[in-house]
Amino acid sequence: MRAEFLDALEEIVKDKGISKDILYDALEAALKTAYKKNFGSAQNVEIEIDKENGDAKVYAKKTVVEEVENDLLELNIEEARKINPKYEIGDIVRVEVTPKNFGRIAAQTAKQVVLQRIREAEREIVYEEFVNRESEIVTGLVQRVSKSNILVNLGRTEGILPNSEQIQGEIYNQGDRIKSYILEVKKTTKGPQIILSRTHPGLVKRLFELEVPEIHDGIVDIFSIAREPGSRTKIAVYSNDQNVDPVGACVGYKGSRVKAIVDELNGEKIDIVTWNKNIEEFISNSLSPAKVLSVEVNEEEKTAKVIVPDYQLSLAIGKEGQNARLAAKLTNWKIDIKSESQAKAEEVNENITKEESLDDVESENIELID
Known part of the structure; x- marks a missing residue:
């Protein structure tokens, strides 16, 4: 343990970004292990490294007693007072016990232990860096x-x-x-x-934050995201500034911003819609690109009946129901989509059923009178 070893430690501190104190703690622990392995494990020792010249000294910690039973752990009161007259029975005395060849043996034995502690410290640094980036x-x-x-x-x-x-x-x-x-x-x-x-909705959210300065600056906020990875995503946004169009900000000039995100996701389609605190409006927007005629909601059951033009029905539902499914995830409402003609047919059937029920009631009344 000499100056060149300390120089090597300094290099490690610079290259690995590891605290010097951590390295010295590791080194002292390693040297203590080396001493006990080579010179006897029964002693209670501590290592002290001179950080100026790299010299390592071993000190045995012994308890002051009147009569010594174990000379590895105990020191006679008379011997202790030769070191310092103030020592009393029960005090702990440090006695230097550094072997002549300790430096060579210790360096060999400690090398792997120090390297292990360096690896552990590196791992801890990496963990701390990335755990804060979840x-x-x-x-x-x-x-x-x-x-x-x-x-x-x-x-x-x-x-x-x-x-x-x-x-x-x-x-x-x-x-x-x-x-x-x-x-x-x-x-x-x-x-x-x-x-x-690569499938988490958070990926889309972070990509928009990177590509859209208005989102990064808090002018435009993302309300919700619904995603079927690799196929299609719906994202609902709103603006905190009435002069800023949230959808336009996300799309960018000639679609440049959203195109960059689509390219990163290898062609995944992205629908950007405006969030509205009026749930009927939000549900209508969520079914984009389909046009909606009306939305009837049931607040208690969180269900919505949506009417669309006949020619828009397949667009509103989407291939294999994808558009409707994503709209339901985006709004967190159950959505039932009907075409205009289906809605009218259902209305006619309901009216007929009501009329038949009234006719039945009238018939029963007439029979009772008779």
């Missing part, structure tokens, strides 16, 4: 595929994109640069495990 977006390079999981290089560490969080149909090639959503950061024995997602 629910954020991160850019990385596809490193390799392992058992259908994608390993993504995030710089100081790797992230895992599990099969369940991958967009169906997306192909990931080594070296591809992708944006992902940090779903969860876990502590494991092998270091921090960073779970990424």
Whole structure:
């Protein structure tokens, strides 16, 4: 342990960003282990490193007693008072016991322990960095595929994109640069495990925050997002400034902003609609691009009956019911969509049923009179 070793520690502090105190604590613990392994584990010792010249000294901690039974742990009162006349029975005395060849043996034994502590400190730094970034977006390079999981290089560490969080149909090639959503950061024995997602609605939210300055600045807010990854997303936005059109801000000049997001999501369709505190208006907007004639809501059951023109019915429902399904997720209301002719037919049937019921009642009254 000499100056060159201290210089090496300084380099580690600079390169790895690890606290010098953490390194010295690790080093002292390692040297204590080395001493006990090579010179006897029965002693109660502590290590002291001179941070100026790198010298390491070993001190045995002994209890002052009247009669010594274990000379490794105890020191006679007379011997103790030769060191300092003020010592009394029960006091702890530090006695230097540094072996002549301690430096060489200690350095050899301590090396792996110090490296291990450095790895642990690095892992802790990475964990602290990423645990505070949960629910954020991160850019990385596809490193390799392992058992259908994608390993993504995030710089100081790797992230895992599990099969369940991958967009169906997306192909990931080594070296591809992708944006992902940090779903969860876990502590494991092998270091921090960073779970990424390409399917989470939060990814779309963060992409809009990156692309739309008005969202980043709080002028435009995102109310809700409904997503079927790889296929289609609906996003409801509103403006805190009456002079700013929220949908226009998100779309951008000639669609440039939303196009950048669609490209990042490999062609996933995105519908941007205006949120409105009037639920009828919001439900109507949520079914975009379909045109809505009327919305009738049941507040208690959170259900809505929507009437659309006949030629708009298939558009309102969407392929395999996707548009209606996403609108229901976006608004958190159950939506029943009818065409204008279906609604009229139902109304006619209801009227006929009512008339038949009245006729039945009148017939029963006549029979009673008779």
